[in-house]
Amino acid sequence: MAWLGVLVLFLMLCALLNLLLPNPPPSRWRRALGRRTARVRRMFRRRRTPVPDPFDTLWIQTRLGYLSTKIRRLESTPNVYARAHRLMAVEAAYDDLLDEACKLAGVPSDPAALHPEEKRWQEEQELTSRGWSW
Template structure:
């Protein structure tokens, strides 16, 4: 009788181990069970889409407007100390803000280190098409 009990425990442990260890190709009933549980959990756990804060958008538009005014004033003033350096720093900050604004507005494209006038113009047009002003 003891050997029958040990065989039963052995088979129970093998079954539990088979459920825990990943198999190369899961059985059909396991795949169906996995799909069913995924469907139920997706219905129960709705993903909440977080809307951007309108004050963040306003703050970003204000900063973009301030930087664009500073860039225009540095470009229009002929005798500014370290003009090229200031202009490069202002344009880099403006480009970073444009990338952040595009991310916030959901514009297509990816931010990268390569900056050009064409990309800046395209981002400004995308933001203007979405109603952004600065």
């Protein structure tokens, strides 16, 4: 009967210790098991694709509109100093923004397959078909 009293006393001390120490330090085997289960969880975890920020999309659309207006203005004005250089610079910026917009919209691209004009036209058509406007 004395052993029952010792058992009850031991359990009460364990409960009191559990109340005083809510997070006892994990033992060595618990840490090792936690690392292994974390590794397995990472292997089976779904890779979530981040949703693009709508403000980034809006910024790219407004910037594309600005650059396309600038390209049209440079092409229509005959007497502009260093016209070809400016046109090449603005078209390069426009192409870079188109590439970034295609990444945001999920449009697959093959950069080495087409000439720049064909690639630009194809990217514009893909973005327009996905609801982009500028």
